Amino acid sequence: MTDRLPDVLKNTKDRYRLFGSPAFRAMVYVEGLLLKGARKYFDDMEFKEIVVPHITKATGACENIDTLFGVDYFGEAGYLSQTAQLYLESLIPWMNKVWCISPSFRAEPKVDNRHLTEFTLVELEFAGTFEELLEHIEGITTSMIESVLKKMTSRWLDRNRLRRITPPFQRITYEETIEAFDREFGHDITREEEQLLVKKFGDLPLFITHYPKSMKFFNMIENRENPELVDSADLVLPFGGEAVGAASREYRPDRLYKRLTESQMLKQLEARGGSIEDFDWYINVYRKYATAPHAGCGIGLNRVTQFVLGVDDIRMCTAYPLNKETLL
C-alpha cells in the first residue's frame, strides 16, 4: 500500500518549514536518485559530458522567445538559457555522443501545478537515427527509475507500478492522435488529451511521434514522406505529462538556415529587438564542418519525478521550486 505524498509539499513559500518532513526528504532523495540513474545510462553508453553556458544569446532559446528571462550582460542583451541543445549538437562531429544536466529557465508567469520558472533538464545529443533516439529515451527513463528502485523503499513509492516500466514504450503518431480526438491538423494536443491517451495505453509511458513542422523547433528534421511533419517524439507520462521532447535534427546547412529564417522563433526574436546574428556561430558549425545525421532530446526531470511519485503537481517535485510568487 502506497501513501499519497502530502499536499503540503505544494507550498513554495517558506519552503524551509517542510525540511523536517519525511515526505519532503523522500521526494528530495528521489530527485537525486533519478539524476544518478540518468548519469549511469550516459556512462554505460559512453556519452561524454559537456559543460554548457547558461547566460546565452538567442541560441539558448527553446521555441518560445517570449519566455526568455533577460539578463543585463554589461549593457548587452543576454538571456537565461532554456536548452543546451545547440551547444551540445555543435560538438557531435567530434564527441559523437554528448550530454549535460542543467537548469532551464522560463519566464512563465503562470502559478499553477504545471509551471516552474526554473527546472532541471537532462539533455543528450548524438550521431544516429530517430529509432536509436527512441531507444535512448527508453533506456535512460528506465535507468532513472531503476536507480530509485535500487536504493529506496518508501511508503510514498509504488514499487509495483514502477517495475512495470520496461522498454519498448508504446507509440502513436500525431495524426493518429488527432484522428482519435476528432481534431484538425495543427491542433495542439492538450494535457487532458495526453492523460486520456496514456490511460488508454495502460497507464504507461507513451511516445507521440511526428508532429506538424509548424508547431516545433526550427531544426527538427522534415519527415521524408510528409515534409509537413517532423521526425519528432514527445514522451508522455502518467501524472507528469509531456516529459521528453525529442527529434532528429536538420544537419544540411542550407536547409537549416532556411528553416531558421522561416521560423516563428526568429520572428519573435526580431520583435524583441534581437537578430538572426545570434545564430551565426551555430549555422557556421554546419557550414564549416561536414556534419552527419544526428538526434537528441531534453528530459524534464521534475516531470519524471512527478511520474515516479505519482503526483499531479510539479511544485511537490523539487527541493526549491520557483514560480512567479516564489523566489528565495
Add this chain to the structure above:
Amino acid sequence: MTDRLPDVLKNTKDRYRLFGSPAFRAMVYVEGLLLKGARKYFDDMEFKEIVVPHITKATGACENIDTLFGVDYFGEAGYLSQTAQLYLESLIPWMNKVWCISPSFRAEPKVDNRHLTEFTLVELEFAGTFEELLEHIEGITTSMIESVLKKMTSRWLDRNRLRRITPPFQRITYEETIEAFDREFGHDITREEEQLLVKKFGDLPLFITHYPKSMKFFNMIENRENPELVDSADLVLPFGGEAVGAASREYRPDRLYKRLTESQMLKQLEARGGSIEDFDWYINVYRKYATAPHAGCGIGLNRVTQFVLGVDDIRMCTAYPLNKETLL
C-alpha cells in the same frame, strides 16, 4: 614528454573554430572526467545530491554583492546565484551530507586569464568538523584527478605530475603566510604570493588556513582561540591558484544573525537597494531547528582543470568560456 596545450584555446570568440582541434577535444574530455570523479567521491561517501535554484535572492551571493548579475523577475529584483551554499547547508539537519554541481555567475568585467562570468562550482556541505572538511577536499580532489588518469592518456596530460597528488595535502596558516612575506595582518594574499608558496611546497596542492574573519563570508565560524580568525581553508593549486574555498559554518542562530548584520556583504546589499529580509528564510532554518556543527566548500572546476592541464589561462579550460567580451 607532455605537450603544452596550444594558446589558440584562449580564444573565446568564434569558439566553434576550435571544435575540430584534438587539443580542444582533450580539454573538454578532461572537464567531463573531473566532474565524474567528483560524483564518484560523493557516491562513495554517501553524500546526497540536491537540486538548487539559480535565480535567487541575495542568499545566492558569495561575498561580493557587486558582482551579482541582476535578473528582472517579473518586476522583482532577482540575482543569478554565485553559490548554493546556504541552500545546501539548510538541509544538513536531515540529509546529513549533501552536494551539488552547478553554474556560478559573476558580473566580473575583467577580461583576462583569471576571470569568467560563468563557471562550474562543485559544492558540498555536511555535519562534521573542520578536520573532516579538509579530508573531504583531499579525497574529492584526488578522486577527480584519478578519474582523468583512469580513462585518459593524451600528449597534453602529464600523468607523472598528476600521480604525485596524494593526501594529505600540506598546510600553512594565514598568519604564517603573511609572516613569510613580511605583510600586515589583513593583507590579501596575491596570486603571485600563492604561486611562490606552492612552488616552495613542491608544486603540490596547499591549504592556507585560518584567514581573518573580516576578509571572509559572514557565516564562517570564529576560531576558538582567536576570534579574529575563522576556521577556513583555501586550497591553492599550481597553475589554477585558489581552487577551493572552505570553512566550518556558524550554526548558532544568534551569532549567525549578528555576523550577518555586521557583514560587509549586507552593507553592499543595502547600498544596492536590497535588504536583510532576503536572508529571513535562512536564519529561520537555524532558529526553528536545532542545527549542529557543519562545514563545507566550493570547488572551482575550471581551476582544477587548469591544474590538471598545466595552463595559466582559465579560458583554455572549458568548452564555452564566457567573459565580458564573449556571449554566445
